[in-house]
Amino acid sequence: MTPDLVVRGGTVVTDGWSGAADVVVAGGRVQALVEPGSVRGPDELDATGRVVVPGGVDPHCHVGFTSGDFTSLDDHRECTTAAVAGGTTTIVDFAIPRPGEAPADAAVRQRAKADQGLCDSALHASVVEWDGTTAEQLRQLCDEGLRTVKMFTTYRGESMADEDTFLRVMKTLGPLGGMVVAHCEANHLIEEQQAVQAAAGRISAAHHHETRTELAEDASVAEVLAIAEALGTPVYFVHQSTAAAVDQVATARRRGVRAYTEAVAHHLTLDDSAYRGEHPERFVCCPPLRSAATVAELGTRLVSGTIATVGSDHCCYDTAQKTSVDHDVRVMPNGLPGVETRLVVVQDAFVATGRMPWTRFVEVTAAAPARLNGLYPRKGSLLPGSDADIAVWDPAAQRTVTAAGLHQATDYTPYEGRTVTGWPTTVVVGGHVVVDGGRVVDDTARGRHLPAAPLTV
DSSP: OOOSEEEESSEEEOSSOEEEOEEEEETTEEEEEEOTTSOOOSEEEEOTTOEEEEOEEESOEESSOEETTEEOSOOHHHHHHHHHHTTEEEEEEEOOOOTTOOHHHHHHHHHTTGGGSSSEEEEEEEOSSOOTTHHHHHHHHHHTTOOEEEEESOOTTTTBOOHHHHHHHHHHHGGGTOEEEEEOOOHHHHHHHHHHHHHTTOOSGGGHHHHSOHHHHHHHHHHHHHHHHHHTOOEEETTOOSHHHHHHHHHHHHTTOOEEEEEEHHHHHOOGGGGGSSOGGGGOOSSOOOOHHHHHHHHHHHHHTOOOEEEOOEEOOOHHHHHTTTTOTTSSOOOBOOTTTHHHHHIIIIITTTSSOHHHHHIIIIIHHHHTTTOTTTSSOOSTTSBOOEEEEEEEEEEEOOGGGSOSSSSOOTTTTOEEEEEEEEEEETTEEEEETTEEOOOOOOOOBOOOOOOOO
């Protein structure tokens, strides 16, 4: 096939290899990695002095997410515009049922939005309560390519599932090539601590981290791991924020349990001193930001290979939504905007500082998220035949992060004023250059919903 585009002169990095190579693109896919200068094309991108990687795969994005009385502010177009500007070319969204809504109906509702995006998206289904229709709905969802199912051990009365529901869902998903995606915080411990804090007049945003302790996360992880081990079903733990939780998963893996840890960028790069700042409400997320010591421990586990993936847990509320109820974290909207900054802050903290190589960065931000969502090697890869989703990084570029300089549909970023080294200057989606010179130059909606293959992890 005649090339459409050649990305030439750069250092190509995949999860297992790096070296000088040109990337040849034809028909929206990677055709080959070739010797520098050996193939010419009608369009060429000069990547001299740059690092060329697969576009990021963000395994954890909430787009237009409703929780309680609040709905996050972005749609798929806005979220994916921010994503590609930050070097991410695939997002995985959530179809979380509203009270009384069936999981299959929630999936239909959310999946229909994919074609608004500037890049492709996949979807996690979700189950809150088990009834006589749930098993058949899960089989239907898996047949349609939704094989990961989000479940919560917290948020009573909204999205929380009990232990019996966890067990039934895992038992059903296992033979279907599916996996539970678990948010683990022990709700009974949280509610007790919140009551104690409220009685002491310490329930505002500034005290958020005191209401959802590390123990609550660690205890819940142990319970869900036990169910997964008993059934032999894989389980993926989202946004693990404590070293003890990560170590539980690692120990279980050594026993043969198919268990995986996701960390998110803000737990790796921010700490609970933010709650003592001018805008503590902007940092209210669940689990909360942890102590500086815990953040450091989490970072060592990322570097060592214990953590499988890094997501954003993007949830795009604004300051007004947060401050409207910042006196009581029990009713505050939880979550931070981060789809655009996930890659740059992690690259700055771990690659630019020499703590881990580019190959490991690609593994945790692109290849492993694709594998664990049934999308590899179509996504997270530069193998021949993979989608031509490519990010070209200037590893020496220095940029100060500001909300005004980002594309997220909110008025703040938790990284305001942080100077980072390294930024994706050119981003290719499906063979089309959508970001060049750090600017979005093509806002055509080409997004597709991606069905997941049966998981073999």
